[in-house]
Amino acid sequence: xxxxxxxxxxxxxxxxxxxxxxxxxxxxxxxxxxxxxxxxxxxxxxxxxxxxxxxxxxxxxxxxxxxxxxxxxxxxxxxxxxxxxxxxxxxxxxxxxxxxxxxxxxxxxxxxxxxxxxxxxxxxxxxxxxxxxxxxxxxxxxxxxxxxxxxxxxxxxxxxxxxxxxxxxxxxxxxxxxxxxxxxxxxxxxxxxxxxxxxxxxxxxxxxxxxxxxxxxxxxxxxxxxxxxxxxxxxxxxxxxxxxxxxxxxxxxxxxxxxxxxxxxxxxxxxxxxxxxxxxxxxxxxxxxx
Numbered sequence: 614x615x616x617x618x619x620x621x622x623x624x625x626x627x628x629x630x631x632x633x634x635x636x637x638x639x640x641x642x643x644x645x646x647x648x649x650x651x652x653x654x655x656x657x658x659x660x661x662x663x664x665x666x667x668x669x670x671x672x673x674x675x676x677x678x679x680x681x682x683x684x685x686x687x688x689x690x691x692x693x694x695x696x697x698x699x700x701x702x703x704x705x706x707x708x709x710x711x712x713x714x715x716x717x718x719x720x721x722x723x724x725x726x727x728x729x730x731x732x733x734x735x736x737x738x739x740x741x742x743x744x745x746x747x748x749x750x751x752x753x754x755x756x757x758x759x760x761x762x763x764x765x766x767x768x769x770x771x772x773x774x775x776x777x778x779x780x781x782x783x784x785x786x787x788x789x790x791x792x793x794x795x796x797x798x799x800x801x802x803x804x805x806x807x808x809x810x811x812x813x814x815x816x817x818x819x820x821x822x823x824x825x826x827x828x829x830x831x832x833x834x835x836x837x838x839x840x841x842x843x844x845x846x847x848x849x850x851x852x853x854x855x856x857x858x859x860x861x862x863x864x865x866x867x868x869x870x871x872x873x874x875x876x877x878x879x880x881x882x883x884x885x886x887x888x889x890x891x892x893x894x895x896x897x898x899x900x901x902x903x
Contacts, residue, residue, distance in 0.1 A: 784834060838863075
């Protein structure tokens with residue numbers, strides 16, 4: 614695994630690098646004291662799979678840096694901080710981090726998290742390669758007049774109903790997004806660009822503002838779907854829908870965490886759940902075309 618470290622404290626970066634090397638957890642390809650120059654191009658050029666970044670740094674903080682790259686960064690993000698504020702931690706998860714580690718750093722926790730992250734990446738890569746292999750073995754049928762676009766919309770609506778979010782505020786946004794992607798040959802661009810384009814197509818007077826409102830509706834809607842799927846698992850862990858939807862639309866570890874809250878009669882909040890909108894939209898579009 615190629616790992617990038619970003620922390621303004623040299624001692625922290627040295628400690629992380631020592632742990633990574635001692636436990637053979639990956640290869641540190643970059644160790645930076647600032648995130649000012651962080652970009653998707655930099656991450657891509659160095660083939661970074663795991664980004665470990667501090668929350669509070671001069672110039673640009675970790676949350677700002679993550680929000681700048683997350684939409685197009687397929688790897689995993691681990692954030693470090695001494696901050697215990699639930700609001701800030703929740704904001705970090707909303708912006709796209711996958712794990713949060715409190716300082717002072719604990720060697721065992723770092724090893725455990727990195728092993729977990731590496732395993733997730735390997736499983737995702739395996740699933741992606743398997744899917745591509747199966748697709749290459751399946752004859753591709755060209756669309757025919759007997760398969761009108763209304764049928765495609767119906768399949769999307771069916772998926773939303775299965776997830777229990779067909780009547781949620783963001784359901785119509787998802788239908789509009791699927792239709793837009795369909796028109797553009799299945800290309801899914803950066804989310805901000807996608808939302809703005811959909812807003813323009815729907816005739817919004819202020820597309821940028823509507824795109825932000827759309828993002829909030831989608832976040833709440835996908836969160837509700839997350840809760841619904843976790844509830845399925847609590848009621849029946851062997852439910853076929855749960856087994857299919859939990860890893861397809863969401864991060865399975867996040868689903869398990871929510872299940873534990875529900876089992877303890879606790880009500881999960883949006884700040885406690887990592888919402889990966891791009892993964893959800895990809896999965897919904899792929900499911901729609903199956």
